Structure formats: structure tokens, C-alpha cells
Amino acid sequence: MNKIVQGRDIDGNKIELNVEDLYFRPAVYGVLIQDNKVLMMNQKFGYCLPGGALDLGETFEESLKREIREETGYEIKIINIVEVTSEFFKFPPSSQKTFKDAHSIRMFFTCKILSEDKSNIHLEKIEEEWNIKPEWIAISELENIKIGDSTDLVSIIKKSIN
Amino acid sequence: MSNTVEGYNMEGEKVIMKVSDLYFRPSVYAVVIKDDKVLMIKFGDLGYYLIGGGIELGEDHIDALRRELLEETGFEIKVKDLIEVNTYFFGMPFNLGSSHAIKFFYICELVGNAKEQNFEEKEIQLNAKLEWIPLSEIDNIKITSADDNIKNIIKKAM
Numbered sequence: 001m002n003k004i005v006q007g008r009d010i011d012g013n014k015i016e017l018n019v020e021d022l023y024f025r026p027a028v029y030g031v032l033i034q035d036n037k038v039l040m041m042n043q044k045f046g047y048c049l050p051g052g053a054l055d056l057g058e059t060f061e062e063s064l065k066r067e068i069r070e071e072t073g074y075e076i077k078i079i080n081i082v083e084v085t086s087e088f089f090k091f092p093p094s095s096q097k098t099f100k101d102a103h104s105i106r107m108f109f110t111c112k113i114l115s116e117d118k119s120n121i122h123l124e125k126i127e128e129e130w131n132i133k134p135e136w137i138a139i140s141e142l143e144n145i146k147i148g149d150s151t152d153l154v155s156i157i158k159k160s161i162n
Numbered sequence: 163m164s165n166t167v168e169g170y171n172m173e174g175e176k177v178i179m180k181v182s183d184l185y186f187r188p189s190v191y192a193v194v195i196k197d198d199k200v201l202m203i204k205f206g207d208l209g210y211y212l213i214g215g216g217i218e219l220g221e222d223h224i225d226a227l228r229r230e231l232l233e234e235t236g237f238e239i240k241v242k243d244l245i246e247v248n249t250y251f252f253g254m255p256f257n258l259g260s261s262h263a264i265k266f267f268y269i270c271e272l273v274g275n276a277k278e279q280n281f282e283e284k285e286i287q288l289n290a291k292l293e294w295i296p297l298s299e300i301d302n303i304k305i306t307s308a309d310d311n312i313k314n315i316i317k318k319a320m
Contacts, residue, residue, distance in 0.1 A: 005220045019220035024186040026264045056262055057167045057181035059249040081247045084266050086222040103219050105188050105264065107247055 007088030007101065008150040010045055017088050017101045025089075025102040027053045028064040030076060030111040031160040036139050038157050041071060043132040046148025049108070049156075050134065064109060071127070072134040073118040076111040082160045083108045085151055106151065110160045169251025169260065172208055172288075174308035177253040179260040184251070187261035188217045190227040192239065192270035193319040199294040200316050201272075202303075203234060206289035209304035212267070212312055213292070215282075223266060233280045235292060237272035244268050246315050252307060256284055269319050 007017040029051030032039040040047040052067040054060065061078055068076050089102040123132060137145060139161070142154045167184070169177050191214030194201040202210040213234050217226040224241055231239045250263040281290050295303060297320060305312050 022219045024188055024219065026186055026188060054186075054249075054262075054264070056184045056186070057251075060247060060264070061249075081244060084223060084244060084247065086217075086224075088220070105217070105223060107264075 005088045007090055009090045010092045010148075010150075012150055015090050017090060021101045022088065022103040023100045025053055025104045026060075026107070027051060027104055028060050028067065028107045028109065030064055030068050030078075030109055031082060031157055032068075032074070032076065032111050032113055033139070033157075033161065034113065034136070037136040038139060038142070039072065039074075040135055040137050040145075041132050042135045043127070043148060044130040046146035047135075047137065047153075048147070048149040049153055060107060060109075064111070068111070069120050070122045070124075071132065073121045074116050075114045077114055079110040079112055081107060081109055083156050087150055089150065108156050108160075167251045169253055170308045171253035172205070172255045172307050174209070174304075174306070175253075176308075177251075177260070179251055179253065183260045184262040185259065186264065187252070187254075188223065188264045188266075190214050190217060190223050190230070190266045190268065192227060192231055192241075192268055193245065193316055194235075194239075194270050194272060195297070195316075195319060196272075196294070198297050200297060200300070200319075201235070202293055202295050203285075204289075204291050204293050205285075205306055208288065209306040210293070210295065211306045211309070212315075227268060227270070231270065231272075232277070233282070234285075234290075235272060236276040236279045238274050240271040240273050242269040242271065245318050248311060250307075250309060255288070267315050267319075 004016050029049040050068050050071045054063045085106045087104045089104050166178050171177050191212040203213050204210050215230040217223050246267045248265050252261045252263050
């Protein structure tokens with residue numbers, strides 16, 4: 001295998017990453033659709049889907065429920081898997097989490113909202129820095145917003161509708 | 163979260179693992195069904211599992227699936243639907259520690275002509291052999307590492 005892989009930074013710029021510098025970062029994201037709107041997280045770099053990295057020892061169900069609760073206050077039920085992507089990612093320098101580059105394996109699930117309790121919202125330090133906020137975006141508006149993510153989230157959202 | 167998780171080893175025995183000892187091991191597997199039979203890999207007396215294996219650092223998961231299937235079956239594949247994802251805590255054979263497995267399952271089709279099979283050294287030591295199992299027999303076979311959810315995944319793919 002090549003020692004170099006093509007990756008991206010947070011602004012979507014292509015960047016070459018050394019395979020030796022990579023670590024596995026499995027992450028889970030939810031696609032929640034209600035009344036022709038999709039729940040997205042508005043942050044410094046644009047819109048993304050709610051979710052985040054798995055902790056060691058945590059199942060994907062536990063992780064996705066925790067991430068969505070902490071970011072949005074919603075309790076959810078996972079319906080099914082829509083897409084899995086492999087991506088190589090350079091974290092922005094402000095991120096304290098790791099000095100290694102990520103071999104992200106991202107899992108996107110359709111979910112359904114069961115209940116809401118805003119007092120459960122608990123953002124990580126980096127999410128606060130990025131001013132991350134949940135927002136319902138009309139499906140018809142998806143082409144007009146700035147996606148702050150290296151993955152084609154619009155395709156994934158459309159795939160979850162079908 | 164608790165500091166330990168419950169998992170299984172290859173023999174299907176329950177193992178308690180320290181979360182601090184875990185490492186992520188993403189892997190990808192194929193459900194290949196043809197003439198009412200599913201292609202599985204038999205590890206001697208330990209039982210059967212779906213074909214596939216670990217994703218390497220820097221490797222796209224679909225490339226990993228193609229590589230593993232080429233090694234294990236000698237065939238190129240057509241990758242179809244993603245049917246399931248699961249998380250599993252696995253006491254690895256060969257003293258490879260405790261893994262936090264993330265498994266992806268795809269329906270696949272074998273295409274073209276078979277090339278040479280190339281099992282990995284560890285698979286040879288585990289006496290790995292491919293076998294087509296009639297779908298009607300799925301409930302009666304032993305799955306390695308007590309991962310009986312594999313049976314549901316095969317049924318889902320039918």
C-alpha cells in the first residue's frame with residue numbers, strides 16, 4: 001500500500017497525509033427528518049450533521065444517542081444505516097484532541113426523534129469554540145447552504161429520504 | 163460508562179475486557195449468496211464466519227472488502243447494498259489483545275474467473291476453508307466468537 005493518502009482539511013482542501021500518522025476514528029451521525037426539514041448543526045465552518053466520534057467501549061447505538069442528546073437535547077431511536085464512508089482528515093490546529101491525523105470511518109444513520117429535553121445539551125469545549133447550534137433546514141434549501149464537511153452530506157440526506 | 167465491557171473470544175467464551183485495553187478494529191464482511199447457499203469461511207472446530215476482515219490504516223473500507231475477498235476467494239466482486247453495521251468486543255486470537263470491532267456488512271456478488279486463493283498465515287493456522295452453506299442450514303451451524311447476529315444478517319440479505 002502507498003505510504004501517502006489523499007485527505008482533506010476542515011476547509012475541504014486536499015492534503016497529503018502520511019499513513020503512519022493515521023489513527024482509526026470511527027464516528028456516527030444521525031439524519032433526522034421531520035416536516036420536510038433536516039436537523040443540522042450550524043457551526044463556524046458551515047452546516048454538518050449531528051454526531052461524533054465513538055468512545056472506546058461504546059456501541060454505535062450508545063454513541064449516537066449520546067452525541068445527539070449532548071448536541072441537540074433530543075432522545076432518538078435509530079432506524080437504519082444509510083451510508084458508510086472512509087475519509088482521511090487533518091484536524092484544524094485549534095483542536096486539542098489529538099496530534100495525529102484521522103482515518104475516519106463515518107457511519108450515517110436515519111433516526112427518529114422520541115422526545116426532547118434541552119437541559120441535556122452539553123457541548124464539548126471545541127464545539128463551544130465553533131459556536132455549534134442545532135437548526136432545522138428545509139430540504140429544498142439544502143443546495144443553498146454552506147456545508148462545513150468534507151463529505152457530500154446533501155447526497156446522504158437525499159438518500160435517507162428514499 | 164463502566165470501565166469494563168463484556169465480549170467474546172474466538173471460541174465463543176465470554177471475556178471481560180478493560181476499556182483502557184481496547185483498540186478500534188474496523189472490519190468489513192461480505193454476504194455472498196448463490197443458488198440458495200451462502201459463502202462462509204470455516205475455522206476448523208471453532209465454527210463459521212462470513213468472509214472479509216480488517217481494514218488497514220489508510221485503506222478505504224470498500225477497497226479492504228475487495229482485497230479480503232480476492233485473498234480469500236480468488237474472485238473480484240461487485241459490491242451491492244450495505245445491510246448492517248455492528249459493534250463487537252472481541253478477545254483476539256494470537257494474543258492480539260482486546261479489540262473494539264466495528265463491522266460493516268455488504269451484499270456482494272463474485273464476478274469473473276477465480277484466481278489463486280491467498281489465505282493469511284493466521285487464517286491457515288486456524289485451518290480456514292471456504293464452504294457454501296445451504297441457507298436452510300444456517301440455524302444449525304456454529305458461528306465463531308458466539309456472534310450469532312451473523313445469522314440474522316444472512317437472513318436479512320436473502
